[in-house]
Amino acid sequence: MKLFILIAAMSLFGSFFASASEGKLVEPYEAPKVEAKDQDGNAVKLEEAYAKGLTLVYFYPKSGTPGCTAQACSLRDAYEDLTKEGIKVFGVSTDDVAAQKKFVENKKLPFTILADPDGKVLEAFKVKKIPLIGLASRQAFLIKDGKVIWHDAKASTAEQAADVLKVVREMRK
Helix, strand or coil: CHHHHHHHHHHHHHHHHCCCCCCEEEEEEECCCCEEEECCCCEEEHHHHCCCCEEEEEECCCCCCHHHHHHHHHHHHCHHHHHHCCEEEEEEECCCHHHHHHHHHHHCCCCEEEECCCCHHHHHHCCCECCCCCCECCEEEEEECCEEEEEECCCCCCCHHHHHHHHHHHHCC
């Protein structure tokens, strides 16, 4: 029953949170220094991951749901292009480690997924939760050398990778 309510609520709010990408370059600011466990239960310090180069930290509501799967698969399918551009990818949701592990294995995700059941990563990035269901809103942050340089407050599902690649390639022109 809980799952049905979750899916219904996500469908209801889906159009609001999955609308066309509105990502934009921002005045660079210090990326949050926060730690979380990955899908294997290992501690990941994001500040170490994004100290040099480009890092994408994207947030999604719930592992395995349709929109979240489309977003993750967009990044999975373009992973070679993303890595050629020097981009490290981290996904974050409020799911626990076991759910993240299952998601990574089922969808064959080649990047790190972080478990944030206590919401400390969401809080550090100031990612709001979806009303009524309390899950992460869909957002993305591009970090360069430890500074947030691009923020997409309404990240796309199927076009997440294309949006990120577009902004990185435009920056390099």
